[in-house]
Amino acid sequence: MAYVPRPDRPADKAAAYAEVEAEILAVLDGEPDRVARMATVASMLADAFEAYFWTGFYVVDAAKGDELVVGPYQGTLGCLRIPFGRGVCGTAAATRQTQVVEDVHVFPGHIACDSRSASEIVVPVMD
Numbered sequence: 001m002a003y004v005p006r007p008d009r010p011a012d013k014a015a016a017y018a019e020v021e022a023e024i025l026a027v028l029d030g031e032p033d034r035v036a037r038m039a040t041v042a043s044m045l046a047d048a049f050e051a052y053f054w055t056g057f058y059v060v061d062a063a064k065g066d067e068l069v070v071g072p073y074q075g076t077l078g079c080l081r082i083p084f085g086r087g088v089c090g091t092a093a094a095t096r097q098t099q100v101v102e103d104v105h106v107f108p109g110h111i112a113c114d115s116r117s118a119s120e121i122v123v124p125v126m127d
Contacts (some may be wrong), residue, residue, distance in 0.1 A: 016048070024044050035071070038056075038071035042072050042115045046074035054074070054075035054076055055072060056071065056072060056073020057073065066083065068083075068090065068093055068106075079113040087109055092122040098123045103120060
């Protein structure tokens with residue numbers, strides 16, 4: 001997907017990301033609650049980048065240890081649970097490596113939580 005800036009954001013993709021990062025860090029400064037932080041980041045990313053139809057977090061189910069459960073997000077319905085190693089999110093969790101997938105339809109084991117999803121960026125966030 002091509003970067004399409006909002007009218008109030010820099011036209012340069014890197015500059016827009018840097019601007020949003022600075023805004024997020026300023027808002028989160030001093031907030032210790034994990035859920036509040038995740039909800040705020042999801043909201044701010046969804047607002048900043050209108051082309052994204054899902055921004056959010058999956059967290060490790062502490063009882064299972066090898067399964068993700070949906071956390072705070074903005075957008076269309078997300079999969080409720082994703083096993084480690086399945087799909088883009090599960091692969092990121094299992095490998096602890098960022099996954100950038102331009103065409104999810106050719107990604108081995110892709111889980112179509114929303115059939116409109118064409119590409120994904122998944123960044124594992126560790127405590």
